[in-house]
Amino acid sequence: MLCTAFGLYFRTECALPGGMPAREGVTPDVEIVFGVPRPWAETVAWGPYRVRDADLFEFVMPDVARYTIVDRNRVIITPVDGADVAPIGEMLVATVLPSLLWARGEVVLHASAIARQDRDVGLLFMGASGSGKSTRLQRAVGRGARAIADDSVRLHIRDGAVIASGLPGGFFARPHDMTDRRTLIPVPLNQQLEEFPVRTVLMLEMDAKAARRLTGLEALAGLLRHRHRPRILKLLGTEANFIGTIGEIATRLRAVTVGARKDSLCAY
Structure with a gap:
């Protein structure tokens, strides 16, 4: 299966929830396969992560699968015997791919993105x-x-514009209430964008009383606060590498805090 996600091309044996079909003939940036990696020794372990360096680390989800990231362009999935297929793909897009992107030097934020x-x-x-x-x-x-994109967004600067990309093929939602399992709601193909420039970020804050513009260090702090899976940066020792890039992104975005429970689409 060939698809696009986060502005990259993936050849994958595992379904990629929210991935967008890619045209035939493109060269894959990342390969995702089922298998068992060669044994290796980590230099550091923290919770579900084991790390040797940016070219070899893994994430383990109990009762689901082990995901080994090799050379920043290959993911080996080792499922737990009897594991459901759906959670394997869900953890792949929720945790493994953001971690892979950080290792590749990309900025990944906890956000959704649209184009009106x-x-x-x-x-x-x-x-x-x-x-x-x-x-x-x-x-x-x-x-x-x-x-x-839904939930995780890759941001990079191209020709002076901030370009967003992610998984445009669907979004996870609970169909009834908070006790229900989140399911993937597909987006029609003609409403999917592989990537697109963005200019405004609405920071959804539970205690925000009114919309407020953020500039300078406040805007930078907001983006840093919403890095997606930042633990991997600490494990790889690359946290400081992204400060300049995220700061430059912050200067090019109009950042506004709004109440989390308010529908602010009409105002912005």
Whole structure:
């Protein structure tokens, strides 16, 4: 299976929830396979992570699978016997791919991204889990907006613009209430964007009383606070490497805090 996600091409044996079909003939950037990696010794271990260096580390999800990242371009999935297929793909996109992107030198933030029909640049929704990122994406897509990413967004600068990419093929939502399992809601193909420039980020804060513009160090701190899977940066010893890049991204975005429970699409 060949698909695109986070602005990269993937050849994968595992379903990639939210991945966008890729055209035939492209050269894959990353390969995802099922198998068993060669034995190796870590230099550091922390919770579910084992690390030798940026070219060899892994994440273990109990009762699901072990994911070994090799040479920053290959993921080997070793499922637990009897594990359900769905959680294997869900953990792949929720944790493993963001970790892989950090190892490749990319910036990954905990955010969703859309492009409205009446705007030539996109919009980011950034916030903690449960703040409403996917809900706003779902509402926007229902109004005709195009999806760029849900939950995790890769940001990079190209020709002076901040370019967002992610998994535009769907978003995870609970169909009824918070006790239900999150399921993937597909996005129509004509509303999926492989990548798109973004200019505004709405930071969803539970205690925000009114919209407030963030600039300078406040904007930078907001982006740093919402890095996705930042633990891997500590393990790889690369936290400091991204300060300059994230700072440059912060200067190019219009950052605004808004209440997490408010629908702010009309205002922005």
